[in-house]
Amino acid sequence: MPAFVLSRLAQAAIVLLAVSALVFVGVFVIGNPVDVMINPMATQAEKLAVAQSLGLDQPMWMQYGRFLEGALHADFGRSFLAGQPAMQLIFERVPATLELAVTAILIATLVGVPLGLYAAVRPDAWISRAGMGLSIVGLSLPSFWIAIVLIMVLAVWAGALPSSGRGETRELFGIPWSFLTIDGLKHIVLPALTLALPKIALLARLTRAAATEVATSEYMQFARAKGLRRSRIVGVHMLRNLMVPLITVIGMEFGRLAAFSVITESIFAWPGAGKLLIDSILQLDRPVVVAYVMVVVAFLVLLNLLLDLTYGVLDPRIRLQARAA
Amino acid sequence: MSPSVAKHRTQSRWRAAMVRLLQSRMAAGAGLVLALVVLAALLAPWIAPQNPYDLASLDILDSKLPPGSLSGDGSMRYWLGTDEQGRDMLSAILFGLRISLYVGVLATLGALLVGTLMGLSAAFARGWVDAFIMRIVDIQLALPGVLIALVLLAILGKGVDKVVIALIVGGWAYFARAARASAMVERDREYMEAAVCLGFGRGRQLLRHLLPNCMPPLIVIATIEFAEAIAAEAALSFLGVGVPVSEPSLGMLTANGFDFLMSGRYWLCLFPGMALAIVILSFNIVGDRYREIINPRGER
């Protein structure tokens, strides 16, 4: 097992290296390399001085080397606008984004999976038909439209929930979290719902498809032939077999929510990493963009590794393969 | 098989597919809505009560009027209200529809073209060319197309043509992967060998023999991508990097109207948004049904 983990970590490092090279070259190709390090608003003389001091007159591969060195120390330079180190900016905003992503995926799982299971077991019930029909809606509608409708109905007309911003926070392990306060929870609801709705549709459809496939397997019939109670058949036999595809998708969608919820964060003025990214892209604050890309890639790669490790626990057939490998 | 017989076969196949598509009431309904939408978009210059681009025809005093109000000089009724410049929302939506559909179609066709060519070439060329192209595809597929388009637009600036380009860059990868998968299956078939034996050049082999046989799954993807392109354009406009305000798409109108939601002037945002949602939804319903016919999932 440790060998497996080590080899995957090595692979992850290679991927990160490749991405860093791509990002670096991309930035080089797209803009004036000087602008990566220096604020394009500076005067010509200032630019020259800084360029020299930063070694920007040196050949590309040397610059890449310095970039990598900085990267290893998680130093991607300073934000043009805020002046703070780019990484610090991002890490300050990560808790907000994580909160949102976790809440959204929790809602999606707790609503979507049971819905899908029910639809698989009782496909003719009106709930099942309605649910599956609505799932097309949930999957099609663009996220900002869902946000708008939610804001309109719940925030403006009903006046029940706030339409933007993050609520009050309370510290846990030295990090401020807003889900620990009532006000914070009120603020999380709308953005989390916006993110969760398409995922509910996705998970419901997926669960239904997987459950239907499992339901027609021979071992399900055999379980019935043994005279097991329905609750055990669905709850143990079916569910255990659904776990692998479900956990995969839930994990991946969580990753996507955490990394790419930029539009929702913008609409709700949620101070997360996604909103930071959008603002940085629009204002061409390149160090922040570069730092964000690296963080996201590292996060997604690690998440993948974690998911792979979980499979081994859930599906004994994979355990055997891993041992043999 | 003579050409006329082949043509007849294809025609009746299309007809059969069309019949099956319309058998689902939802799909038929959605198809009707879609047809109306396209019609409205095409006829907009003639059926819109007002030309929203003609600044001279706007009366600033008529701004922000609720739906159903009469204009200041009593000449027309604003069925869906007006925006902050006095523009009739109905007309704005009709014209916005044109832009949204235009961008959607162009972006999808462009992505289809680029993606298919890349995918086919990769499968055809094999070796490191294949590997290289596919790595780029993999990386691109890991990122949401909207984000890629966003970055490009931040650099390229505003404009309808730039949006189309950005969307093409954001969307080609999906086509490339599917085209390559299809091509990998087809390239080893006998008719391809026959083409080689007959001495056809590689270009001809690729375009006239490989391509037509790889089309069906690509059409399926095109239906998915079209809806996504429209949604993506709307999202980009919402973020302020899409089409310019002078030629607003539905997304732009919605984005514009968002600021007025809080003050209770919902119509500036709701109606364009609804129009957008209806277009995307109907297209997805029809597309979903079409995909089911092509690849039956064994569901009811």
Add this chain to the structure above:
Amino acid sequence: MSATDRQHEAVLSVRGLKTWFATREGTVRSVDGVDLDLAKGEILGLVGESGSGKSVTGFSIMGLVDKPGRVVEGQIFLGASDLLAQSPEQLRSLRGRKLALIFQDPMMTLNPVLSVGTQMVEAVTAHEKVSKKEARARALQSLVRVGIPAPEKRLDAYPHELSGGMRQRVSIAIALLHQPEVIIADEPTTALDVTIQGQILYEIRRLCRESSTALLWITHDLAVVAGLADRVAVMYAGRIVESAPTRALIERPRHPYTAGLIGAVPRIGQAHGERLTQIPGSSPNPLEVRTGCAFAPRCSRAQEKCRSAEPEVTSPSPGVSWRCWFPLEQTA
């Protein structure tokens, strides 16, 4: 214990069973009027080609027929009670306890993500309130009975870690857990090696004799059943066309189809190069509504009457019957 010593108590009695499937192309009459009797401790072989409805018969008895199929008509008596009149909960309680089923492919019958032990223990606790420990002990006992080596290890193993033959033994062990009155085995050895097949056949026969469990062995292979069963019933197009004690059936078949099946089995001692008799034609389309005998199109003895009228059942003595207007004569 010879056949004559056994009490002729019908432990399972099927009358006029009809199970139909409603498909888009029409109604498939999988089982179209089947009568069966199974005495205590008796082994009955149900033989038929694929599509004859034999597996569906087994499932119908167990109550496992799913949409779009349903039991349209008939009675299934387990002892004195009609299974078709029972509530779902009552049926559930009977399954696994008084009626057990063994499937064809043991790989797919056992849930791949649960250990063998878990799946055996749950089979015990589903019907009896015992502790997990005791259930485990029972499972162990059963594994020993079916001749599995190192049974404790097997309990903690997962299905894919066992060989095909081993998995089938586990299935049998599960079937025997509650000493059922009837075991229905649906082609249990078809997916196994020929050598393993022999072993399993022997084991099952031994176990059924030991516990006086009635066994309904469903198969397409007449040869398998010849060495195993006390009686054989031959099924064609949803109906039983002949049934008789094994030896009598094989030596003196009355129905042309049975004769055809017997002729198609290669035998030791046959002259090299001697042709196997083939039954001409192919199995009937299950969607067709037929007049007359279903086998008529392929029967060399068919006459006008066969094509127009459905043959009635002739049953000169209990346990012997056939459906044919012109059955093969008994040779002297």
